[in-house]
Amino acid sequence: MSTHALIRFFSPDPRHDGVRPVQLWGLRLFYLLMLVFVTPTAWQALLTHAGAWDPLRAVTIAVWATYPALAFFGLFRPLRWLPLMFFTIGYKAVWLAFIAWPLWQAGTLWDTPTGEVAASFLAVPALAAVVPWGYAWRTYFGWSRGSAGAGVVAAP
Template sequence: MPDASRHPLIRFFAPDPRHEGVRPIQLWGLRLFYLLMLVFVAPTAWQVLLSHEGPWEPLRAMAWTVWATYPALALFGLFRPLRWLPLMFFTIGYKAIWLGFVAYPLWQADTLWGTPTGEVAAAFLAVPLLAAVVPWGYAWRTYFGWSRRNAGAPVTAQAMPG
């Protein structure tokens, strides 16, 4: 009888020791979202920046420059998805905060849908999918120096990533 753990589909969902226990499906999910950032966000942001005429309203300009920068950085995430996890933290964070502070009150007042704000909210509703592909155990171990093994132990300089 063949070993079930050798089946490619099972290996796709199983922790991979070559990637510090991160599942291949999570790595490919991260790559997919990095690619989607590049394909959908970068062109729009760069088009707005390159075609704008006249003086900018500072906050609007800041938003467009951020939207041009983070998907450009996503290119690196395609090749090194785990090293570029902070980009995913940023993406999840700003979208969740925006949904909570901007969209939620309008939704509560039943004035969100059918507006430009509603269109942005609809695009941001994929935040749970973004969060689902993040390997949170790896993230906690790597970026915050915490794991079940060292819970309660002091964090040392050696335990922090370089």
């Protein structure tokens, strides 16, 4: 790869609203990892389950089957599917904070199934690193000065 191509790979791209190509490819990589690692486990659990479901476990498995299926679309439109990344970062961060952290502090996290899940969730900082936060803020969370009250319809 030439120096010029390398610089372009890490530079904001005006064709993608200033998002760096490295971030787009990083997002695609995480969407692909969701597909490869989560889909088989979740769908196997759904398709091979016998008997009555525990309602909370059923919701968990249904969510785990759905979000990587949606990640397929993120491979092609990584910026449009950023809310899926927000969901992924959010639920993993909440799980680490409220489930794994207390067990880790008590010295009972590792060498357990919960520890295995925690280890897989420790990639959250890498996931957060590929999210183009400036673009995300402009697109999903922020409003420009001229759009104060945007989306609010005045009463007739």
